[in-house]
Amino acid sequence: MKRAIQTGTLCLLLMGISDVKSQTIRSDFRTERQLTHDATGHTLNNTQVFSPDDEWIVYDTRNLDTELGKTCCIRILNLKTGEDRLVYQTPNQTEHGPGAGAATFCPTKSQVLFLHGLRNADAQTLYAITRRTGVLIHIDQPQRPHFLDGRDGSPPFTPGALRGGTHAHQWSGDGEWVSFTYNDEVIERLSHTDISVKDLRTVGVMAPVRAVSAPDANNADTFGGEWFATVVARVTEQPQPGSNEIDKAFDETWIGRDGYQKPDGSQQKRALAFQGNVRNKANQTITEVFVLDLPSNPSDLTKAAPNEPLEGTAATRPNPPAGVVQRRITFTETGIEGPRHWLRTTPDGSLIGFLAKDADGYIQVFGVSPNGGPIRQLTHQPFSVQTPFNFSPDGKQVAYAADNSLFISDLQTGHPHRLTPRAADENRPINGVTWSNKGDRVVYNRYVSTVVGRFIQVFQLSWF
Secondary structure (H helix, E strand, O other): OEEEEEOOOOEEEEEOOOOHHHOOOEEOOOOEEEOOOOOOOOEOOOOOOEOOOOOEEEEEOOOOOOOHHHOOEEEEEEOOOOOEEEEEEOOOOEOOEOOEEEEEEOOOOOEEEEEEEOOOOOOOOOOEOOEEEEEEEEOOOOOOOEEOEOEOOOOOOOOOOEOEEEEEEEEOOOOOOEEEEEEEHHHHHHOOOOOOOOOOOEEEEEEOOOOEOOOOOOOOOOEOEOEEEEEOOOOOOOOOOOOOOOOOEEEEEEOOOOOEEOOOOOEEOOEEEEEEEEEOOOOOEEEEEEEEEOOOOHHHHHOEEOOEOOOOEOOEOOOOEOOOEEEEOOOOOOOOOOOOOOOEEOOOOOOEEEEEEOOOOOEEEEEEOOOOOOEEEOOOOOOOEOOOOEEOOOOOEEEEEEOOEEEEEEOOOOOEEEOOOOOOHHHOOEEEEEEOOOOOEEEEEEEEEEOOEEEEEEEEEEOO
């Protein structure tokens, strides 16, 4: 029986599972295995860390989340043999940059992608959110970087190149497109002299439509890209209260392995879900879930809307291509919230997951259709989710950390399963909990104390 409940945060549609929290949480402890031991950081990205054959995982050598600009190395670890292999090391790394990290594996090819600070980083031109790009490495060709998104920060700007920094790169299900968050250096510089202008984080995509040439190869801030990159979300400095306008688009995900089904039965092949900051009627900033319907033909990314150049101008930010549709799909009282997390979707694209507070004030995983409609609570326990989450490859479970333990919850019944004993705060699971492609294991991070310090290590939990 379905019944609607008004909570302090969300209007939920609970499908016969509203009493789950009152039941005993099942402990189903599994033996976890520590995979790394070196006295350095081993930071996993929040998703897509397994190679297509599940033999390797990729990580960067950060020991603090905030040290991307100081991190030199991208490494891969073989889960069968234990081989730990360097695939990329930044040249001339210092505390100022260039930095490399947040690595993901392509779901279909033996390639890894990660953010890379600009190569001319120094004490005067530091690593920064507006000064980074996406680099691809074929794992059988280490130290041969492919710079995917080009950069042109001086007018006249170049369509297909960007003017700032990309981050949090995520592959589409077929491994053909990449999404990212973006900050614009041209607008950031302009904001220093024009207080009405702000560098607003937004979302973009890139695809191998064509290479983009660098107009000035002698300028270290300007370089070509092997793929065509463009912003796709629309943001504005002053959203109207009560409207669907946003001043920040962030922490996006691809919807489904092959998009999602629309109400008319047609398939939207390319689409992103993202978090957008709106102003409610009281003019308070809250976060809601948005969807971007993208063209399925990558060449359509090169087509600008009238009077809205993709590359922007010296006084305006880059614009989305013609035909991109931006839609708000949640309309809550106080917004979604939680620890920093990226939206996630089930493989069939029917459900977008996000974090928000339940009626008791605990942060849980919720879900909503990309077509909008009622919100469904997916996790039920008397404590908050602590990390980013991921859905299983079969779309039946969600994995996350809560109460200093690793959990999975069944999406149909809502029943939570505690998979590891409760740890001390300093040793709890951190960062994302990521499934293998086969769905037979998850990997995650913990800090481990040694005589020479505390280091982020990689752990694995398998149950088949």
